[in-house]
Amino acid sequence: MAREAGLEVFSEEELEPFEEYPEGFLPAQGSETLPRTLYATIPTIASFRQMLSLWRAHQRDETAPNGAAPWWEVFDLLLELRPWGPEDRLGEDARTIIEDRLAFTPDDDQISIEFEIWPTESAAKRKKWREEVELRVASRAGTILDRSSISETGFVYEALLVELPCMAVREMLANPNDINGLASIEGIQFILPQTIGQALPNGSDKAEDDNALQGTFDENAPIRVALLDGTPVAAHRALDGGVVIEDLHDLVPLSPVSQRYHATAMASLILRGDLQADGAPLTDTRLISVPVLIDQESGAETAGNRLFVDIVHTTLMQLIGTDEPVAPDIFVVNFSIGVRDGHFAGRISALARLMDWWAATEGLLFVVSAGNVGSLVLSRTTTTAVENADVTSRRMNIRGAMRNTIFNRTLLAPSEAMNVLTVGALSLDLTHHASPQQAGIFKLEDDGEFVPQVTSAVGLGLKRSIKPDLLEAGGCLEVRARPYGHDVKLCSVDRSSRTGLVTASPPGQNAIQKSRGTSPAAALVTRSLLRAAESLTGEGGPYEGRELTRFQNALLTRALAVNAARWPQDAIDLYEEERARLGKNQHLRAKEEVCRYFGHGYLNNLLMCESPEGGVTLVGLGKIRKDGAQIFRMPVPPSLSGEKLPRSMRVTLAWFSPVDTSRAQYRLAALKAATINEPNDEDDGNWGFDMKSDGLDENIIKRGSVWSKRLKNRVQTIPEFDEGANIPIRVECRDASGGGLSPDDDISYAIVVTLQVETEVQFDIHQEVEQELRVRLS
Incomplete structure (x- = not known):
């Protein structure tokens, strides 16, 4: 209107x-x-x-x-009408962070502030407003450190990074309504603390590894993955031949080799996995590393004189967005970086918007770590009580504490992005570490449990969408309980040689370290995506011998990852606990609470590359438009007809939705699948095998740009099918924004369907379906 x-x-x-x-x-x-x-x-x-x-x-x-x-x-729809003012431009969250950064800083020192200009399509307006900001900054003895002006169809970003005397910033905070002040400039949308991307080392002291590594990298293999991080030690024997460093921003000389922990660990996990549990090199790809952070002893951080959104955008432009791209074959970008103090509070960050735009426009799949959050305070208890408590009691106290501090433990930007694959961390090692624990250090879970790290940031995402998308092993996290007044603070043990994922480390060619957190979990997911892509086109794969496009690889592997995620028993237990806590008729909220921590579940890597035992996985690709529909026909294994067998089915759709930040309904395209054949048919919801929903409700799975439904029936007889029967799976697309989706936009998507008999049988479902598909294609 x-x-x-x-x-x-x-x-x-x-x-x-x-x-x-x-x-x-x-x-x-x-x-x-x-x-x-x-x-x-405006x-x-x-x-x-x-x-x-x-x-x-x-x-x-x-x-x-x-x-x-x-x-x-x-x-008729408004409660109040007023001009956008200082209280809107300088929000409470931004004000608090700026005040924290100002604390104990002399007035004559400098502090960096970002000014985001309104993203109008009018370049003239943006230029006028930018120049007005520059004049007022200069009048306060400030300096312009960086400018960014990005104007793409579907994404506009105009911003300034300025350095101001602390006194000038204190004056702005004290009197934001000053008509001649910085916060009163008409063209400013937001005043923000500098966006600082960071990646913490979070590893143990380095050690030498004498074990022989499996295989080498093919130096002629295509580059299919980009690592945006600090600078890795490319000459390390675990990485040699597999990593190409492209120093697009002249940051490599600023990173001492001895401090290149984070990027080296991420490259190691992507290319070889845990060096002790796995170690096998990827055979069909190499990795391009573009440093966007500067490594230092305390971790890797963005350059102090650059706008981070601009660095990421220019990086992607040079990698794939020019007539002579640096890495035209990449389809996945590993981004194990979080924005300091950038907790998601309902408003999507500019960095997340940028990633959503690149995904929808170019088909890039970003794998983003959910972020690591700090210590947790347990109220009204003692260190002795915490250390001596049984695992169940301790966990109940921890969950209560996390609920009460949920606003401080939310996703770190840009992991709230709609079109990315957001990864949380399980407190889980991939190798057994038998070294004795030190006094006062303990785990928060029993051996064999699949529990998120207490430091792994939690969801939900934009519009209460499922975030994180899934969890992967992030190394076993140990903690210390420290007195904190009348309470106890749980602090993670960040440097330990007992637990963690085993990765390459600087500075030498043989050094290793232990890594923990959401960053290594994201790197392992990236590795799984690359291996899945290889299996899709490799020998025996559904696209054997074909060259898939970037969009196709990204969407298929994203769908396979979510389809292969499973709620562990610990997630199911949490659901039952939440139902009991919340009371009657609150099953939806209880499942949302589980999704905050577990997303779609723990990634089962094998199910991304092969069908499950006693089952079959089918994949497909398509394009669809607003209000359109396409039907995929899944062959019914003849041996199942009329049998009383426990069975399950999973149907997953993945797409990159176009987005529009000028709309409350940011996501434009929503897809779903139904078991109907013709437009006038009704969806009975049992998918032809007399099954019902088992897992997340429709009201939850419909919110993002992945739709994944799980069904099950353990006791009833399968209906009888005629020979050659199939199940129609109808994919539908609707406008989720109330008018923003163009009827001329093609929405590319991938579909993955897994049908499984959950008991031992004498027949092979996979072979029967494969034979039926051969008959159709002949």
Whole structure:
């Protein structure tokens, strides 16, 4: 309606309702509800005055003047009309972070601040507003460190990174409404602390590895994966021949070789996995490393004089976006980087928007670590009580503490992005470590349990979508319990040689380290994606001998990963606990709570590359448009007809949705699958095998850009099928934004279906389906 009234809508944000406030949290001014929708527009001053006059007339219940009826339709939806002001540009979260960075800093020192300009498509407006910011910064003895102006179809970003005297920033915070102040500039959308991407070493002291490594890398293999991180030690014997470093931003000389921990570990895990549990090199790909961070003793960080969003965008442009791309064959980007203090609070970050745009436009699959969060405070207890508690009691206390501090443990940007694969970490090693534990150090889980690391950031994502998408082993996390006033603080043991994933390490060619956290978990998922892509086109694969496009590789492997994720028993136990805690008729919220920690589940790597025992996995590709539908026909194994067998089925769709930040419904395209044949048929929901939903509800799986439904029946007889029968799986596409999706947009997608008999049988379902498909193709 706002557009029909002639406004250029820059952003429309739908704020999520709070169903349960954590301990100690109350809405502002005692309100019981929070505003749901904010329309942000910037008309001219004259047009705003006219609009304000109309608004006042509407508030007096006057009839709309001639030609103003569209305005009355807009006003009927509004609670308040006011210009975008300092309190909007300088939000409470940003203010708090800036104040923390200012603490104990002299007035004459400098601090870096980012100014994001309204993302209008008008280059002239953006230039005018940028120049006004530059003038006011100069008047306060500030310096422009970096500028970014990105104007692509579907993504606009205009920003300045400035260095200001601390006194000037303190004045802005103290009096944001000053008409001549920085926060009152019309063209500013947000004033933010500098976006600092960081990757912590989180490893043990290095040691020498005398074990022989399996195989070598093919130096002529295509480059299919990009690592955006610090600088790896490419000459390490675990990486030699598999890594190409492209120093697009002149950062390599700034990273001492002895400090190149993080990128070296990530490259090692991608190319060889855990060096003790696996160690086999990828045979069909090499890795290109583009340093976007500077390695130092405390970890890797972004350059202090650059806008991180601009660094990432220019990196991707040079890799695949020019007429002479540096790495045209890449389809997956490993991004084990989190933004410091960048906790997701409902508003998607510019970096996440950038990744969503690249995914939808170019078919890049970003694998992003969910982020690592800090220590956890357990209230009203003692270190002795915590150390001596049994695992069940300790876990109940930890879950309560995490619920009460949920706003400080949310996803770190850019892992909230809709089109990326967000990875959380299980407290799990891939090799057995038998060294004795030191006094005061303990694990939070029993051996064999699949529990998220207590430091792994939790979801949900944008519009309560499932985030993280899945979990992977992130190394066994040990903790110490330390007194904290009348409470206890659980602190992770970051440097330990007892636990963790075994990776390459600087500085020498044989050094190894132990790595823990969401970063190594994401790297292992990237490795699984690359191996799955190889199996798709390799001998015996469904696309044997074919060269898949970037979009096809990205979507197929993304769908396979989610389809291969399983809730472990610990997730099911958590669901039952949440149902008991929340009370009757709260099963949906209970499942959402499980998704915060487990997403779709723990990744079963074998199921990405082969069918399960007693089952078959089918994959497919397609393109679809708004309100369109396509039908895939899954052959029915003849031996199943009329048999009383426990069976399960999983159907997963993955697509890269176009996005529009000017709409509250940021995601434009929503896909789903149904068991119907013709448009007038009804979906009975049992998928032809008399099965019902087992796992996540439709209301949860429909929110993101992956749709994955699981069904099961353990006791009833399978219906009888005629020879040559098949199950129609109808893929449908709708506009999820209320008008933003063009009917001319092709939405590429992948579908993965797994049918499994969960008992030993004398026949081979995989072979029967394969034979039926051969008959169809002949």
